[in-house]
Amino acid sequence: MIYFDNAATTCVFPEVVEAMQDAMQVTYGNPSAKHMKGIEAENKVKAAQELIAKTLRAKPKEILFTSGGTESNNTAIIGTAMANRRKGKHIITTKVEHASVYEPMYHLEEEGYEVTYLDVDSEGIVDLDQLEESIREDTILVSCMMVNNEIGAIEPIEEIAKIIKAKNPNTIFHVDAIQAYGKLPIVPKNMGIDLLSTSGHKIHGPKGIGFLYIKEGTKISPIIFGGGQQKGMRSGTENVPGIVGLAVACEKMIGKNYENAEKIREVKEYFQERIKEIEDIKDNSGKAPHVASISFKKLRSEVLLHALEDREIYVSSGSACSSNKKQAVSGTLNAIALSDEFKDGTLRFSFSIENTKEEVDETIKALKELVPMLRRFVRK
Secondary structure, three states: OEEOEOOOOOOOOHHHHHHHHHHHHOOOOOOOOOOHHHHHHHHHHHHHHHHHHHHOOOOHHHEEEEOOHHHHHHHHHHHHHHHOOOOOOEEEEEOOOOHHHHHHHHHHHHOOOEEEEEOEOOOOOEOHHHHHHHOOOOEEEEEEEOEOOOOOOEOOHHHHHHHHHHHOOOOEEEEEOOOOEOOEOOOHHHHOOOEEEOOHHHOOOOOOOEEEEEOOOOOOOOOOOOOOOHHHOOOOOOOHHHHHHHHHHHHHHHOOOOHHHHHHHHHHHHHHHHHOOOOOEEEOOOOOOOEEEEEEOOOOHHHHHHHHHOOOEEOEEOOOOOOOOOOOOOOHHHHOOOOHHHHOOEEEEEOOOOOOHHHHHHHHHHHHHHHHHHHOOOOO
């Protein structure tokens, strides 16, 4: 079995499973309880918070645990909009965001907010001139992903932050780093980031856990109410096993100088070199170390995906997010103006520390057999 769909989710590290099992069976108390079992659990949460904060050179109190990337993005966007609505109701985002960003944007539009959607170039990079022109006195939030989930484009986050703060210092900058955290060095304060979303299962941690970095002093309201856990910003009993597992994954994935990410990049670049052996393809890949987007001319991505699946090679369709219910924000492949003859045949190959060059060789061998055969059945 060859698994090249790591941008969708990753296999959990054994060390993560072990740490989570301990949290479920030994330190299983409620962190809010005042007895020893509760204090043990609370200490686990605090230790995880401190470890994760160090990966961003942030303060532990700036880390808010969530149920994952979607909740982190929703909290950042809706929470900021609610807290700052008296200052303005204008928000800026891009045309290549994940559904967990553009769906909250649609919701806010229905609530009377105005959203500007920025264009990108053929490589998926946001139009900085359009950004500068779009920022107004009543712009309360700009939300932009760091790494695109479909093609792996890396947005110029620091440049974006400088433009925002120069035009309107009061505008809050949110970054969806779900595909970037653990792969690229991130120091929010040095990069001008106020809010930053992550997800555990993209870095070999468990599903159902993530965190939102909230720069100290950022005005944001909670969107989940109840017992007042996490200083009232996110009520609900903390997911101690998930938090513990997330911390272990963060520590192992980031390590020293992102060595794991560089190993992943080696496999991706080897794949990019070998995929050139297939005729009539287009490489749409950005510079992220783990995502390769390849378009196969005059082929349907679903057909090729399932043909690879029959050989136990797992990838995903690069156009999976392009059929949105509203046209204000198109899918990434539409936004980069990829021609129809390529767009319909786009697959995403995404890599992890578990992948090898030998797996790439096996995949190229399969593609060399499958692509010509499937093209013979395409209607002229």
